[in-house]
Amino acid sequence: MLYYLEQLENFYGPFRLFRYLSFRCVMASATAMMIGWLIAPYAINILHKIKFGQSFRTESEVGQLANLHSAKKGTPTMGGIIIYISLIISILLWCQLNMLVLAAIFVYTTLTILGFADDYLKIKRKNSDGVSGKIKISIQILVAVGFVVMMLNSPYSQIIRELHIPFFKDPIISMMPICLLIIFVFLVIGGSSNAINLTDGVDGLAIGCTISVALAYSVLAYITSHAIWAGYLFLPVISGAGELCVLCCALLGASMAFLWYNAHPAQIFMGDTGSLALGGLIGSIAIMVQQPITLVIIGGIFVMEAGSVILQVASFKLTKKRIFRCSPIHHHFEYLGWKETQVVIRFWILSLIFALAGLATLKIR
Numbered sequence: 001m002l003y004y005l006e007q008l009e010n011f012y013g014p015f016r017l018f019r020y021l022s023f024r025c026v027m028a029s030a031t032a033m034m035i036g037w038l039i040a041p042y043a044i045n046i047l048h049k050i051k052f053g054q055s056f057r058t059e060s061e062v063g064q065l066a067n068l069h070s071a072k073k074g075t076p077t078m079g080g081i082i083i084y085i086s087l088i089i090s091i092l093l094w095c096q097l098n099m100l101v102l103a104a105i106f107v108y109t110t111l112t113i114l115g116f117a118d119d120y121l122k123i124k125r126k127n128s129d130g131v132s133g134k135i136k137i138s139i140q141i142l143v144a145v146g147f148v149v150m151m152l153n154s155p156y157s158q159i160i161r162e163l164h165i166p167f168f169k170d171p172i173i174s175m176m177p178i179c180l181l182i183i184f185v186f187l188v189i190g191g192s193s194n195a196i197n198l199t200d201g202v203d204g205l206a207i208g209c210t211i212s213v214a215l216a217y218s219v220l221a222y223i224t225s226h227a228i229w230a231g232y233l234f235l236p237v238i239s240g241a242g243e244l245c246v247l248c249c250a251l252l253g254a255s256m257a258f259l260w261y262n263a264h265p266a267q268i269f270m271g272d273t274g275s276l277a278l279g280g281l282i283g284s285i286a287i288m289v290q291q292p293i294t295l296v297i298i299g300g301i302f303v304m305e306a307g308s309v310i311l312q313v314a315s316f317k318l319t320k321k322r323i324f325r326c327s328p329i330h331h332h333f334e335y336l337g338w339k340e341t342q343v344v345i346r347f348w349i350l351s352l353i354f355a356l357a358g359l360a361t362l363k364i365r
Contacts, residue, residue: 036257080274
């Protein structure tokens, strides 16, 4: 919305700043951060009063893990609301609302509602049973279909049907069939959504890794919006992708504000309200900047977390033996005696390395 103030440049010269992408990125990040810092204490207080605390599995279900996290009982959840409010307000203020931004908002809002319903049911039932897995997957499929419909009925209909992978200059598929496109979008958005959901198990882990991923995709969005840089790196030029850069910077600011209150010992958890939605948002951005496969590298921590669960379940079903002492993998290291803060900080370091490795693939083509 504030973008249009640049039209008043003739009345007051400094209004031209609102035209510059760099200025709006910085302001979007600062705005989201300030809003998050301001509303978080009120949200925490309200959630405490209405007793919307996190539900934990019992010792009979998870063994030693229940004792390791016993001090967290009663900590408010649904903190994803804080991220959502600060991010959406910042987007509306600083982004030019093209179809790329609107599609991202659609995915993020729908999955926020799904996550909110999941958290609410867990609190109401006082256990870890929220929205059923079948319903979650069904809604994620509908989100993928809605996203594809929006993109196909936009100037980006051709771009969305191309499939680019790291290390190759040209798309390996230039015109993806619509059915295959829907399946692919579901796998990226749904996979990313569920992966961050699995990562959100210890204080600050998921949101800290989200910061690294948001930073990497802000760079990718900027490059694809810039004809010279995109041409130099053999990337498709996507008109309007700069607005996704502003969105990623807003996400960066909102995530940093939330981390302030989610760092150990956490005053609030993001819950599925945050984790499901953030994963879907990142997945949709990855698709729109033509770097969905690169997300496997940039979001390496999320891949590790989801992969550890898949391997654990497969191993137990096939051999009745477990590969890890507990999954997702961050709990495995807790079982080995790592302090929670050690797990988180070391995973943050790995997340930054993965993000840099993903960006490095741009030059290796």
